[in-house]
Amino acid sequence: QVHLVESGGGLVRPGGSLRLSCAASGSIFSINRMAWYRQAPGKQRELVAAITSGDSTDYLDSVKARFTISRDTAANTVHLQMNALKPEDTAVYYCNFFWGNRFSSWGQGTQVTVSS
Numbered sequence: 001q002v003h004l005v006e007s008g009g010g011l012v013r014p015g016g017s018l019r020l021s022c023a024a025s026g027s028i029f030s031i032n033r034m035a036w037y038r039q040a041p042g043k044q045r046e047l048v049a050a051i052t053s054g055d056s057t058d059y060l061d062s063v064k065a066r067f068t069i070s071r072d073t074a075a076n077t078v079h080l081q082m083n084a085l086k087p088e089d090t091a092v093y094y095c096n097f098f099w100g101n102r103f104s105s106w107g108q109g110t111q112v113t114v115s116s
Helices: none
Strands: 002-007 010-012 018-026 031-039 046-052 057-059 067-072 077-082 091-099 103-106 110-114
Touching: 002 091, 002 103, 018 031, 018 091, 018 110, 031 067, 031 077, 046 067, 046 077, 057 067, 077 091
Parallel strands: 010 110
Antiparallel strands: 002 018, 018 077, 031 046, 031 091, 046 057, 067 077, 091 103, 091 110
């Protein structure tokens, strides 16, 4: 059994910053890719950022230059540093690990609200 636990969400004013973290526990091995998705009310879930085992990164166009994804391989943890937050960044953020070349695990989600 593999569990992903997210932390770091909350309420922040426009222009502020938050750092999300997601840690995996259990029998996880060979993590191929770590990613963050988000889903706003009434919208589809979308990929925000991803990082591969080779440290290649990919970002949603609207968050480029504001968000940074990073990983701690030894701790099976991924982080998402979010700066210059905007109201349109408000969503539930989910982490996802693709591992063992065929398994996919999701976190439970953490709410990020950007509002004055």
